[in-house]
Amino acid sequence: MSGTSGRTRNVFVLGMTDLQREELESVRDAARYSFRSLLSYDTLVRDTDYDFDALLDQARAQLADFSGPIDAIVCHWDFPSSLLAPILSNEHGIPAPSVPSMLKCEHKYWSRLEQQQSIPDVVPGFTAFDPFADDALDQVQLPYPFWVKPVKAHSSSLGFEIHDEQEFRSALDAIRAEITDVGDAFNQVLSRVDLPERVRGADGNACLAEEVITGIQAAPEGVVAQGRFSVHGIVDMHRDPSGHSIDHLDYPAATIPDEVQQRMVDTAERFMRHIGYDNGAFNVEYMWNREADLLRLIEVNTRISQSHTELFLKVDGTSNHEVAIDVALGETPEMPRRQGQFAVAGQWHIFHDDDAVVRSIPGEQELAAVERALPGTKVTLQVAPGDRLCDLPHQDSYRFKLGSVYLGADDHEQLAERFRQAVDLLPFDLDPVREEDPG
Secondary structure, three states: OOOOOOOOEEEEEEOOOHHHHHHHOOOOOHHHEEEEEEOOHHHHHHOOOOOHHHHHHHHHHHHHHOOOOOOEEEOOOOOOHHHHHHHHHHHOOOOOOOHHHHHHHHOHHHHHHHHHHHOHHHOOOEEEEOOOOOOOHHHOOOOOOEEEEEOOOOOOOOOEEEOOHHHHHHHHHHHHHHHHHHHHHHHHHHOOOOOOHHHHOOOOOOEEEEEOOOOEEEEEEEEEEOOEEEEEEEEEEEEOOOOOOEEEEEEOOOOOOHHHHHHHHHHHHHHHHHHOOOOEEEEEEEEEEOOOOEEEEEEEEOOOOHHHHHHHHHHHOOOOHHHHHHHHOOOOOOOOOOOOOOOEEEEEEEEEOOOEEEEEOOOHHHHHHHHHHOOOOEEEEOOOOOOEHHHOOOOOOOOEEEEEEEEEEOOHHHHHHHHHHHHHOOOOEEEEOOOOOOO
């Protein structure tokens, strides 16, 4: 990390959590920074029905009330935080990507069109459609099976694999009920830029249908800072047996040959330069089919990944928050390499397949027992007693995430064994919910 001299730098973090503060304090020279939350986690992440312009005004008011200098604004969350950050940064003279370059990543259909122009070899078949149209299925010119998803959504929310017309109709019912929660707010951002003609008909409440791609998933993560493109790590993303969602992450990536990893990096750079993305972090998700040697780009995320932070900390010795801070301060980002406590690290999710009501979760004693048995392990819980799983925000369409376990180990085999040990030490009490039960 580039050194800073003189006064403490004020770094505003959108929706900062206690875990993020702890991770931010792990960066080198952390004493040089004062980390301040900009709006709350509940407002920016946990709530699901957004008014972007109202959130922007709230953030502006909070910054205006601050008496000191505003040195950096960083963001590690998806929309709306991801687009609040560059607008606010621009207003305060802080380095950040332009809003159009952000939207060329975050609007899934617009992003595919830009990818088609710059990196066509890695783009799967795709088409946009209006989920509210009577002829929505006729607009999808793809054979079954295909994926459908909103042009803007959280994680895998409202994403469905479609095998026939009945599944498509069922997916439309779910999408129509919820898509405007994010889509209306996304339209408030789209109204700020001059959209290409092909994108104007696919607003924030439109959907994308895409060819199903299979293989091994991985994600390079890096930054573009003052025109300099760099990647500081590549993470393996292991899907569950159904192929519907990510089961666990490993770092450093070990399942994909170095030559293919380099193709991922080169492709990401071509795309980022094509859209004019600068002064921001990114991670780009790919799928590689080993048998066909076929590389496909899944999506481009305009930030470091929250899920990667503990992995870099355990293997490289500092969190990836460090490069995000450097970029926002206009400094040259630098990450150490392999200076951490472990050779490999992983994030493993604890899932439950069916709807249920949470009766109890692991308490402080159980979490402490995991830490004693598996030093360096960290557990984050995403449910609380009384929660009904189907009501939780930002969940996958196919199953529910109860929490995550971050572990380090000497090798990948030991990593898997340590996760099994951790789960045995983490009791959850769940009451099943019958389908006809209103909850």
